[in-house]
Amino acid sequence: MQLTYLHSLIGGGLIGLASALYLLLDGRIAGVSGIIGATLRRPAGENQLRNLIFLFGLFLGPVIYRLSFGGWPVIHFEASLWIFALAGLLVGFGTRLGSGCTSGHGVCGLARLSRRSIVAVATFLAVGIITVAVMNRVG
Amino acid sequence: MIDVFARIFVALAAGVIFGFGLSLSGMLDPARVRGFLDIAGHFDPSLAFVLAGAVSISSAGTLISRKLRHPLLDSMFHLPLKQDIDLPLVAGAAIFGVGWGMSGLCPGPAIASLALGLVPSYVFAAMMLAGILIHDNWLPSIRALCRRLAAKRILDADANG
Numbered sequence: 323m324q325l326t327y328l329h330s331l332i333g334g335g336l337i338g339l340a341s342a343l344y345l346l347l348d349g350r351i352a353g354v355s356g357i358i359g360a361t362l363r364r365p366a367g368e369n370q371l372r373n374l375i376f377l378f379g380l381f382l383g384p385v386i387y388r389l390s391f392g393g394w395p396v397i398h399f400e401a402s403l404w405i406f407a408l409a410g411l412l413v414g415f416g417t418r419l420g421s422g423c424t425s426g427h428g429v430c431g432l433a434r435l436s437r438r439s440i441v442a443v444a445t446f447l448a449v450g451i452i453t454v455a456v457m458n459r460v461g
Numbered sequence: 462m463i464d465v466f467a468r469i470f471v472a473l474a475a476g477v478i479f480g481f482g483l484s485l486s487g488m489l490d491p492a493r494v495r496g497f498l499d500i501a502g503h504f505d506p507s508l509a510f511v512l513a514g515a516v517s518i519s520s521a522g523t524l525i526s527r528k529l530r531h532p533l534l535d536s537m538f539h540l541p542l543k544q545d546i547d548l549p550l551v552a553g554a555a556i557f558g559v560g561w562g563m564s565g566l567c568p569g570p571a572i573a574s575l576a577l578g579l580v581p582s583y584v585f586a587a588m589m590l591a592g593i594l595i596h597d598n599w600l601p602s603i604r605a606l607c608r609r610l611a612a613k614r615i616l617d618a619d620a621n622g
Contacts, residue, residue: 411560412559
């Protein structure tokens, strides 16, 4: 097995560990789109501070990676800014309408064998595959 | 009081572990996520390893949680109860799928990659917040308007019939 796949497996395991800790200690789903939505809600709920701190921790993750390994994780942004702008809008709206994203439906929902999450993951994977295929074709 | 601090610490620890895991897994890189979706082209299986690792550990957490009456720091679990497959679920997941396929970014990596200070992640995150706000603030009023119009049409139809 290639080293990068091992990193992916261990990194995935840590993501699963974070969601397990959140569930066992706090009793909640570590779904990022839901947590962002909750921090934007007005009037602020009682979990506002903890949600913001979770997001701040998420932001700190790559910083700690850099301190541990001496460099940022590799990132390639290949598309134009317009693509990222439109995609961001669709991701924000779609994840809220569909009650979750890759973390809430993917990591937590699949682990709970939630019917809704299985349907959501199958849908966004299929649509994602079609979108990439269409963009490759169009150029 | 100790619980309050403990829960804040849990939120921070879970966020940091999540963000570090994303960084290690390679999933902050939109090109590798899109590579996974590019099954007919330059396929990159990394995301399958990430999901396998994440779902297996998360499943262990779920199994342990079912033995507990309540989480360690709260009096009850706060889990989604909804079971039905409805239009918003499928339509929302499809809309998300288009944005995810276009960019290779989803909400977790979008927030974590802000740490690198690159312009595309800030553009994406700002528009993602806009999308969330549009959904959360406008959708209820759009739905209410649709319902009111539909109700009015039924009333009108009754009056005419």
